[in-house]
Amino acid sequence: MAEEKHILTMLVDNEPGVLSRIVGLFSGRGFNIESLCVAETIDPRASRITIVTKANETLVEQIEKQLRKLINVIKLRDLTGSKSVQREMALICVRAKPDNRDEILRMVDIFRCKIVDVGPEYYIIEATGTNEKMNALINLLKPIGIKKIAKTGTIALFREPN
Amino acid sequence: MKLTGAQILMKVLKEEGVDAIFGFPGGATIDIHDKLEETDIRHYLVRHEQAAVHAADGYARVTGKVGVCLVTSGPGATNAVTGIATAYLDSIPLVIISGQVPTHLIGNDAFQEVDIVGITRPCTKHNYLVPSVQDLARIIKEAFHIARSGRPGPVLVDIPKNVQQAMTDFKPEQKVKLKSYHPTYKPNIKQLRKMVEMIKAAKRPLIFAGGGVILSNGSEQLTRLARSTKIPVTMSLMGLGAFPGSDPLSLGMLGMHGTYRANMSTGQCDLLIGIGVRFDDRVTGKTDAFASQAKIIHIDIDPASIRKNVPVSIPIVGDCKTSLEVLNRFLEEEDLELLTNNRGLWLDLIDRWKQDHKLAYTQEEEIKPQFVVEKLYELTKGKAIITTEVGQNQMWAAQYYHFDRPGHFVTSGGLGTMGFGLPAALGAQVAFPDALVVDVAGDGSIQMNIQEMATALQYQLPVKVVILNNCYLGMVRQWQELFYDKRYACTCMDHAPDFVKLAQAFGAVGLRATRPEEVEPVLKQGLDTPGPVIMDFRVSKEECVYPMVPAGAPITEMLLV
Numbered sequence: 001m002a003e004e005k006h007i008l009t010m011l012v013d014n015e016p017g018v019l020s021r022i023v024g025l026f027s028g029r030g031f032n033i034e035s036l037c038v039a040e041t042i043d044p045r046a047s048r049i050t051i052v053t054k055a056n057e058t059l060v061e062q063i064e065k066q067l068r069k070l071i072n073v074i075k076l077r078d079l080t081g082s083k084s085v086q087r088e089m090a091l092i093c094v095r096a097k098p099d100n101r102d103e104i105l106r107m108v109d110i111f112r113c114k115i116v117d118v119g120p121e122y123y124i125i126e127a128t129g130t131n132e133k134m135n136a137l138i139n140l141l142k143p144i145g146i147k148k149i150a151k152t153g154t155i156a157l158f159r160e161p162n
Numbered sequence: 163m164k165l166t167g168a169q170i171l172m173k174v175l176k177e178e179g180v181d182a183i184f185g186f187p188g189g190a191t192i193d194i195h196d197k198l199e200e201t202d203i204r205h206y207l208v209r210h211e212q213a214a215v216h217a218a219d220g221y222a223r224v225t226g227k228v229g230v231c232l233v234t235s236g237p238g239a240t241n242a243v244t245g246i247a248t249a250y251l252d253s254i255p256l257v258i259i260s261g262q263v264p265t266h267l268i269g270n271d272a273f274q275e276v277d278i279v280g281i282t283r284p285c286t287k288h289n290y291l292v293p294s295v296q297d298l299a300r301i302i303k304e305a306f307h308i309a310r311s312g313r314p315g316p317v318l319v320d321i322p323k324n325v326q327q328a329m330t331d332f333k334p335e336q337k338v339k340l341k342s343y344h345p346t347y348k349p350n351i352k353q354l355r356k357m358v359e360m361i362k363a364a365k366r367p368l369i370f371a372g373g374g375v376i377l378s379n380g381s382e383q384l385t386r387l388a389r390s391t392k393i394p395v396t397m398s399l400m401g402l403g404a405f406p407g408s409d410p411l412s413l414g415m416l417g418m419h420g421t422y423r424a425n426m427s428t429g430q431c432d433l434l435i436g437i438g439v440r441f442d443d444r445v446t447g448k449t450d451a452f453a454s455q456a457k458i459i460h461i462d463i464d465p466a467s468i469r470k471n472v473p474v475s476i477p478i479v480g481d482c483k484t485s486l487e488v489l490n491r492f493l494e495e496e497d498l499e500l501l502t503n504n505r506g507l508w509l510d511l512i513d514r515w516k517q518d519h520k521l522a523y524t525q526e527e528e529i530k531p532q533f534v535v536e537k538l539y540e541l542t543k544g545k546a547i548i549t550t551e552v553g554q555n556q557m558w559a560a561q562y563y564h565f566d567r568p569g570h571f572v573t574s575g576g577l578g579t580m581g582f583g584l585p586a587a588l589g590a591q592v593a594f595p596d597a598l599v600v601d602v603a604g605d606g607s608i609q610m611n612i613q614e615m616a617t618a619l620q621y622q623l624p625v626k627v628v629i630l631n632n633c634y635l636g637m638v639r640q641w642q643e644l645f646y647d648k649r650y651a652c653t654c655m656d657h658a659p660d661f662v663k664l665a666q667a668f669g670a671v672g673l674r675a676t677r678p679e680e681v682e683p684v685l686k687q688g689l690d691t692p693g694p695v696i697m698d699f700r701v702s703k704e705e706c707v708y709p710m711v712p713a714g715a716p717i718t719e720m721l722l723v
């Protein structure tokens with residue numbers, strides 16, 4: 001069976017130790033985590049966690065069942081194959097010398113990013129987009145010289161039916 | 163009414179119907195132990211916290227109630243971990259209460275502080291650190307609810323010392339409300355209807371019953387199903403007793419040391435009905451080869467057990483007992499005569515396997531361990547509560563003692579914890595003071611919690627320990643004999659204590675048998691003696707447990723005697 005990427009989004013109790021239960025379940029059972037994002041929701045008693053994992057069909061079924069067994073997991077949804085909006089965000093510090101500034105600005109424009117900090121030798125770019133877009137951008141910036149990068153994992157929401 | 167945390171704890175324990183607690187005190191439980199003395203809940207002071215958990219576990223397995231234990235912070239809590247993991251793997255309902263250092267010291271590496279909630283996260287069904295006295299009653303209620311409902315399991319509640327001492331207004335909690343925890347008890351009716359059709363179509367059906375049947379109290383319903391449809395039943399180690407072992411339809415245990423006929427029938431059946439089992443590797447052998455001709459129906463309350471290890475045609479999530487009840491009702495509408503008409507061929511085939519390869523051993527000059535268990539079965543008329551240690555002793559107990567009722571075989575199946583049997587026997591004896599409780603032990607395992615003889619004496623719990631003393635860590639030695647060219651590395655136990663004198667040192671009775679003709683008299687004398695007894699049976703040292711399926715081989719490929 002082929003491994004596929006799965007985006008799991010879940011609401012969990014916003015309590016100490018809950019993240020550790022979830023991460024511990026993945027490490028203890030040898031499940032894979034590609035990325036993970038957590039933050040409080042509008043309801044301060046709940047947090048939303050988004051985990052991207054790679055697994056075949058049987059394994060992802062097992063991952064979801066094991067997650068649902070945790071008392072602190074309130075709701076869980078696998079967004080793979082369903083209609084959803086997915087985003088990542090990155091702050092990228094690139095080498096910016098007078099001779100390549102134009103090129104960087106062009107790319108920032110094409111990818112609809114923003115320059116959020118400027119120095120004599122660098123720009124910090126703020127970028128959001130799908131995982132594919134982020135990878136494309138990073139690949140184009142690499143030859144120019146990425147000094148530092150901070151990236152989030154994927155966050156995603158199910159599109160409400162009309 | 164203003165009460166302290168410790169007093170509130172007592173109130174809730176009483177509400178939950180707790181009548182016995184197994185524990186060991188320390189600085190972080192003094193307040194609780196102090197208040198416990200004022201109630202009519204009996205406290206059994208063990209000699210090691212691991213034993214407290216195993217005793218509570220034994221109590222839970224024979225009563226079906228939640229077992230409760232109480233340990234102090236730090237080393238008290240870490241000592242309990244093996245017991246907790248043991249209960250977790252066998253889905254036994256326990257509430258473990260641990261004392262913790264005061265909240266303001268948590269995270270400070272305070273004296274006797276460990277993060278026991280962190281340590282036990284992967285081996286509890288759920289756990290809690292009680293943040294304040296206002297949360298205590300609710301958390302204890304939730305702990306009991308979670309422990310006993312759905313797929314049962316151990317729940318740990320860590321209570322800081324200042325929470326035990328703090329005062330608050332106590333009002334009895336109402337019902338437990340948990341947002342997202344709603345185990346599925348009621349099975350899907352459509353799936354059960356499909357199941358009926360599959361049973362009707364099957365020529366060689368087989369039931370495989372496990373601990374889930376016992377936990378859900380579904381033995382009666384299982385027995386009805388098997389008898390009305392004439393479907394033979396095999397059981398996992400945890401399932402022994404779910405269906406009468408002496409019934410002609412019983413094939414005995416399945417798995418690595420299962421009977422020939424049970425293992426063979428999984429290879430030939432065209433329908434396998436797994437009920438309250440999890441298809442672990444000791445049962446399936448090589449999974450690709452397991453039940454390769456069969457469609458599999460799987461009933462379990464834990465959805466995660468289904469399709470974890472084997473593919474399933476009809477998954478049924480639900481309580482085993484409830485599911486079997488509904489199924490039996492549906493089957494009543496069917497023409498059972500027609501349904502069971504040509505079961506003869508299948509049952510004949512199984513019977514031939516039985517005749518060809520009975521469980522057997524050869525009687526020689528020395529005592530054979532199997533003979534001891536056989537005699538024990540005879541003398542107790544199969545009515546004793548049997549606990550076991552782990553290793554060959556455990557397998558011989560499973561093979562040669564035939565359990566006709568649930569709750570009579572208490573063994574550490576999932577974790578295989580040496581040292582489980584004696585404390586578990588104490589717990590069972592506490593639950594049923596008049597029952598005959600026997601720990602079938604190995605010479606290695608018994609040394610792991612032998613200190614509990616003191617507990618047995620203190621509370622006059624008349625457990626009988628039957629040591630199958632082969633001077634080896636026998637099961638490991640068996641693997642070395644069969645798969646490691648007889649290199650017996652580190653498995654020889656010839657520096658054991660004199661178990662007869664040891665029994666006497668504890669104030670118990672010690673007996674020994676060294677020749678086959680002494681087995682029966684020693685057993686008789688031991689079983690008839692009031693109070694705790696250790697019987698040391700010097701058995702044949704290099705006896706092996708057969709059948710044996712080498713790890714990873716197909717379950718139908720057995721090494722035989």
Ligand SMILES: Cc1ncc(C[n+]2csc(CCOP(=O)(O)OP(=O)(O)O)c2C)c(N)n1
Pocket residue numbers: 551552553554555556578579580581603604605606607608630632634635636637638
């Ligand atoms: C706590 C623990 N440590 C190690 C083992 C591995 N182990 C499994 S069976 C066994 C041998 C047990 O020896 P004994 O109690 O004498 O039983 P026998 O097999 O000889 O009947 C061992 C060491 C275990 N199951 N549990």
Ligand SMILES: [Mg+2]
Pocket residue numbers: 604605606630631632633634635636
């Ligand atoms: Mg031994």
